[in-house]
Amino acid sequence: MAKLTERQDNNALRMLPMPKGLIDFSSNDYLGLARNVDIFNKASKLLEKKGAWANGATGSRLLTGNNGLYRQLEEVLASFFGSESALVFNSGYDANIGFFSAVPQRTDVVFYDELSHASIRDGIGMGLAQSYKFKHNQLEVLSRQIDRVRERKIGSDIYVVTESVFSMDGDTPDLRALVELCASKGAYLVVDEAHAVGVFGKRGEGLLNELGLQDMVFARIVTFGKAMGCHGAAILGSDALKSYLVNFARSFIYTTGMPPHSLATILAACEHLSASGREQQQLSANISFFKDQLKNYDLEASFIPSNSAVHCCLVEGNEKVKNWSLQLQDRGFDVKPIMSPTVPKGQERLRFCLHSFNTENEIKDVLLILAELFDKR
Ligand SMILES: Cc1ncc(COP(=O)(O)O)c(C=O)c1O
Structure with a gap:
């Protein structure tokens, strides 16, 4: 409780606001798709066509929660974003904690931009790998940090994580230089595209796609709760990465899958972005x-x-x-x-x-x- 008082004293107490009907300069609904009636109707029709009359998934995807809509959605996402595989998570938060707590191993090292989203930092904190932050978007500093670690830890895998659009700054790292840096150091690059999806790329596939770099990264995190106006997220990468996450990402395994209408809405939003x-x-x-x-x-x-x-x-x-x-x-x-x-x-x-x-x-x-x-x- 003392911590609450401290928050109050610092003018930083968080409270849940109700909508006030003001002009929107604050939501993540960048394209207005959260209230797009066509997408809403298309999703309902798709559920009707599939006979997917269910309000909920009924269990973890590894038990009873998986279904044909999930398979269809993951195929559509892999094709839309240009990736070998896609694995849907219940949210971007879940995707990041799932990835970073499971993929880097005890002997590995993770470098993360100091302004990385809380979900990335929380995931790294839950994992066993050593981690170091690097100064925001400063690739020369990162390069020296990687060299220092390489000298000490020969043989460990190195992961570098950043965002293509930083959520609280709106800025972007030099992704071409970062891809080159990671290739030259033999590091795995992971990019969170939460705020780039729908905004960059020919059809909204994200900034890596716009720059033609989508095949040069180990994994991408895309989320559906921002410009796509829905909910959920996916990790894009190889078939092997997908299989690894299905087996080891605890935020994927130990939770109920998404309800069919959420999956149908993401499918409808993808179709909308492809068409318009x-x-x-x-x-x-x-x-x-x-x-x-x-x-x-x-x-x-x-x-x-x-x-x-x-x-x-x-x-x-x-x-x-x-x-x-x-x-x-x-x-x-x-x-x-x-x-x-x-x-x-x-x-x-x-x-x-x-x-x-x-x-x-x-x-x-x-x-x-x-x-x-x-x-x-
Ligand atoms: C960069 C970034 N990654 C991940 C997330 C989490 O996504 P979600 O809202 O789907 O949990 C956010 C949300 O604010 C974000 O800004």
Whole structure:
């Protein structure tokens, strides 16, 4: 309880908010697919066609929870994302803890970007391998760290993990250089594409696909709860990796499978992304417009450089960032504060999530208020 009081004293107590019907600059529903009626209807029709009248999976996939929809979905995902295999997990959190707690062995070493998502860090913490963080996106530092470990630990496998779009920064590592670095050091590269799916790639297959690097990584984590507007995740990799995870990833084995309607919704969302690039084009236009407006309002220097749907404005201190977020909310815009300890102290920020459905006027208006807040400081 003392820890709760400490949180309260630091202005950092987490509470569950209810929707307030504000203009959305905060959800991960980058393409508006979470409320796409066509996808909803297609999923229902698919369930009807398959006679999949079930509200739940009834058990772990290793017992009674597996079915034809899972097989169909994993085939579609492997083909959509361009991978030998796909294994569906109940969430991105489960996928990351499953992978990192099971794949690297006791004698192995994992290097992870210091800003990696909690699910990656939790997974590494649950595993037996030694782990080291490296400075955010600093590949030269990483290269020296790998060399030092290689000198000491000949014969161990080295894993490097990063995100193609960082969830709390919106920025991206130099993926081409990282792929080359890992190849030259004989390290296995794992990339979490949670915030790149739907945003990058011709049909939204992610940033590695856009760069033609999808075959150069050991594993990719893709999630369906963000731009795809559904729920769940998959680990993409080789058939052998899939079989290993089915046998050893505890967050896959010891949990009930997803209900059929979740699987059908992911299938319908994949079909939608394959058929229509409309939302992705609108999102991309909005990202360009937002960046132009940052220049217009002289706000560029306060933002972390980003080409993704996530744009963060640094506003130091929990109290101040919370206050600015409330002022934006009072004026009708849902922009969330990201406070410490979620981000390091001193790097608190307002996180603007852009969507295909945001209008240019909404973007101009929200940035005008932000510029006023900076002027009033
Ligand atoms: C980079 C990253 N990986 C994994 C996850 C977890 O995904 P999920 O919400 O499907 O559990 C998130 C969610 O915030 C994320 O940002």
